[in-house]
Amino acid sequence: SPTFWTSVADAYKNDTRVIFELYNEPYPDNNNWDSTAGWTCWRDGGWCNGVWYEAAGMQTLVNAVRNTGAKNVILLGGLAYSNSLAQWKSYKPTDSTGNLGAAWHSYNFNYCNNQNCWDSYIKPVAQSYPVVATEIGENDCNHWYIDSLMSWMDGVGMNYLGWTWNTWDCGSGPALISDYYGTATNFGIGFKNHLAYLAQQEEEEAQEIEHQISVN
Numbered sequence: 001s002p003t004f005w006t007s008v009a010d011a012y013k014n015d016t017r018v019i020f021e022l023y024n025e026p027y028p029d030n031n032n033w034d035s036t037a038g039w040t041c042w043r044d045g046g047w048c049n050g051v052w053y054e055a056a057g058m059q060t061l062v063n064a065v066r067n068t069g070a071k072n073v074i075l076l077g078g079l080a081y082s083n084s085l086a087q088w089k090s091y092k093p094t095d096s097t098g099n100l101g102a103a104w105h106s107y108n109f110n111y112c113n114n115q116n117c118w119d120s121y122i123k124p125v126a127q128s129y130p131v132v133a134t135e136i137g138e139n140d141c142n143h144w145y146i147d148s149l150m151s152w153m154d155g156v157g158m159n160y161l162g163w164t165w166n167t168w169d170c171g172s173g174p175a176l177i178s179d180y181y182g183t184a185t186n187f188g189i190g191f192k193n194h195l196a197y198l199a200q201q202e203e204e205e206a207q208e209i210e211h212q213i214s215v216n
Contacts, residue, residue: 015072022065026081033080034084042078042079062093062100075102076101077105084121085102089125105133107136108140109138132158133158133161137162137164143186176191
């Protein structure tokens with residue numbers, strides 16, 4: 001609610017390392033992946049189809065944060081449980097600071113679960129605004145989906161987080177671990193290995209730069 005975000009923003013406005021994701025997995029217009037009614041509700045709020053309460057729109061929530069003086073980055077997830085960014089650029093709220101980005105959720109069981117869709121609907125947003133995949137995963141106890149997804153996101157300059165640090169059966173929902181000692185599931189192994197690969201790449205690039213400097 002606006003009251004909640006006013007309180008949170010006021011508490012963290014002096015720490016711009018904190019990023020605000022204002023609404024987790026919006027589902028207006030009966031969770032339609034891309035509709036004018038859904039995007040209008042998303043931005044403007046009100047009594048919307050498929051939502052049983054009066055919703056605060058993203059513009060109202062952004063205003064609540066900015067009215068406290070907070071300049072923190074704000075992330076806004078799109079329609080269909082944050083899987084759709086199809087009209088995000090057209091309906092994004094105004095923001096006095098310009099520190100606005102998109103949150104995206106991507107799973108193997110989502111509608112937008114292939115590169116053609118990512119290229120058509122996610123990449124255009126990422127070319128103009130920060131996009132953070134605040135949830136990625138798969139429910140098949142494997143990592144083939146996130147392997148291709150993370151490689152694609154690396155190529156377009158996106159950041160991402162794995163979901164979730166929980167021990168439930170990975171077949172019923174994505175789970176990175178099988179116990180709270182941190183034993184990784186197959187899905188978790190794929191995520192961990194990819195991050196390790198990126199870290200190794202960065203280290204090798206840094207060593208190459210140091211070598212070039214010493215040679216010169």
